[in-house]
Amino acid sequence: MKLHIQNNFTSQLPADSLEANVPRQVYEACFSFVDPLKPSRPILIHASTEVAEEIGLSKEDLQSDDFLNIFSGNTIYAGTKPFAMCYAGHQFGNWAGQLGDGRAINLTEITNKNKSFTLQLKGAGPTPYSRTADGFAVLRSSIREYLCAEAMFHLGVPTTRSLSLMLSGDQVLRDVLYNGNPAYEQGAIVSRVAPTFIRFGSFEIFASRKDLVNLKLLTDFTIKKHFPNIKEEDVHKYLRFFEEVTQATLKMIVEWQRVGFVHGVMNTDNMSIHGITIDYGPYGWLEDYDSGWTPNTTDNQHKRYRFGNQPEIALWNLYQLANALYPLIDDAKALEAILEAYTSNYEKKYLSMMQDKLGLQNKLNDDLFLVNRLTELLEKAETDMTIFFRNLSNITKEDSAVLAFDRIKDAFYNEKELIEDTLKYWHDWFEIYTFRINEQILTDLERKEKMNLVNPKYVLRNYISQLCIDDSEKGDYSLLNELFEILKNPYDEQPDFQKWFAKRPDWARNKVGSSMLSCSS
Structure with a gap:
């Protein structure tokens, strides 16, 4: 098994001056060197041959003892020094100070086919950033992380990737409901792959401590290594960097809304500068279309991270990143212009995305009424989002409003309980919708094929x-x-x-x- 090692992050950025792996505040450092804790009896449950190929490994490599040992944390690959990253963040809107990789350990950076990747283990033991936790992960959450990253990738949503899922052979104590009833569960380790795991919070930590030297070092490194298309100099390159992060974040959020994905923990430490989905914790897909739904029990009262609020939270998080980068830019108006453009750009991209879901090729701004009325109706009664949009492609130009409604009614959880007024609203909406699809040049079959490319049939419920x-x-x-x-x-x-x-x-x-x-x- 051969990996093409490239330790840019650890060789070009400041390391923690202390080597002790104990919970503590880490200053003037982007990371701490730390080794994974050796699992007692690692067992490979599943590995992705597709992701392996992406990073330069073969199917045979996945079956090797080297793979089992390296990606369980049992041995360290030659020429590498694992590390945990230092970052801060806002959690549920409140400043939390230093956070860092509490149960994630980056094995190394590699290159393959002119692409760079960071290989990371989640659940491989404590780090200086573990605070009061143990740095491990359990099987249930590891399965959810492993499957979800790959599900999101194949849905076309920007995301980290999953390489492998292993049992550690150790027992991990967890209180599932935080109700004072902890129990032992099977420990597990997921190997994650991303261009980097640099987050909004990576910049916030230095800005909050007024460590402008390291803020500049990290930002310059990030631009040079991961945004090589940025050719501007001085302040202009930082503005361009922020603009690119903003655009990538916007694209990610539009894709979340398209497939009905709810992240559940959109803290700034869970926001990637690449605009990819990271840190799959209490996530979920909408079952019934409910803009107020959050999968996170911790967020149940205020519902800050509910489905309908994700675009606004992404913008709020971008404001925090702007604040962190401000010392390098010193131009509030320029930053505000980028942030203000987010809202208008999101509205345009959201409408265009919804028009695609509805199969409308000749797009009209007037379709905003059609879209908004639809989302209102979807919330009037429990309506399965995935099934509704998938079945919508079965409607033909010849259908009456009543027949069109019949083609999607399986999406309702209690179709027989729909009140008369609601049925009338649905028939009125389908009158407009069938009129619009009759304006399309595409045949029913062509429209169906296009709609089925953006409306998934299978999601990880x-x-x-x-x-x-x-x-x-x-x-x-x-x-x-x-x-x-x-x-x-x-x-x-x-x-x-x-x-x-x-x-x-x-x-x-x-x-x-x-x-x-x-x-x-």
Whole structure:
């Protein structure tokens, strides 16, 4: 097994001057060197041959003892020094100070086919940033992380990738509901892959401490290494960097809203400067379309990170990044112009995305009424978002409003309970919608094909994840293997797996792990 090592981050940025792996405040450093804790009996559960190929490993490499040992943290690859990153962040809108990689350890940076990657283990032991935690992860959360990153990638959503999922062979104590009833669970380790794991909080830590020397060092490094297209100098390059991060973040959020994904913990330390989805904790996909839904039990009262608020939270987080970069720029108006453009750009891109979901090719600004009215109706009664939009492509130009409605009614959880007024509203909406699709040049089949490229049939619903977790905790990984393959082709019909194209069952409505989730992992 051969990796092409490239230790830019650790060779060009300041390291923690202390070597002790104990929880503490770390100053004037971007990272701390720290080794993973050796697992007692690592076992490979699953590995992605696709991601392996992306980083230069073969299918045979995945079966080797070297792979098992290196990506469980049991041995350290020659020529590398694992490290944990130092960063800060705002959590639920409040300044939290230093956070850092509390249970993530970066093995190394590598290159393959002119692309750079950072390889990271999640759940491989404590770091100086673990605070009161142990740095480990349990199987249930690791399965959710492993499957979700790959599901998101194949949905076309910017994301980290998953390389491998392993059992550590150790028991980990967790209080799932934070109700004073901790229990031991199986420990697990996920290997994650990303261009880097640099976050908004990486810049916030230095700005908050007025450490402008290291703020500049990190920003210059990030631009040179990861934004080589930026050719501007001085203040202008920092503005361009912020603008690119803003645009990438906007694109990510539009994709989240397109597929109905709710992150659940949009703290600034969970925001990547690459505009990729990182840190899959209490996430979820909308079952019934509910703009006020959050999958995070910790957020249940204020619902800061609810589905409908994600675009605004992304902007709020960008304001915090702007504040962190301000000492390098000293031009509030220039930063504000970029932030103000976010709102108008998001509205345009959101409308265009929704028009694509509706199969409208000759796009009109007037469609905003159609879109807004639709989202209002989707919330009037429990309506499965994924099934609704997927079935919408079955409507033809010849359909009456009533027949069009019949084609999507399977998406309702209680279709028979729809009141008369709601039915009339739906028929009125379909009158407008069928009129609009009759204005399209595309045939019904062409429109259906295009719509099915943006409206997935299969998403990683929480209850499906929980079924997989239940089996896996008993040592049965057949469903995990099946889901991994299904989620690689979420837009295909896959008739053999039709049973997973279904509304959330009643038993999962309020079941722990199938509806709401905690941050306990």
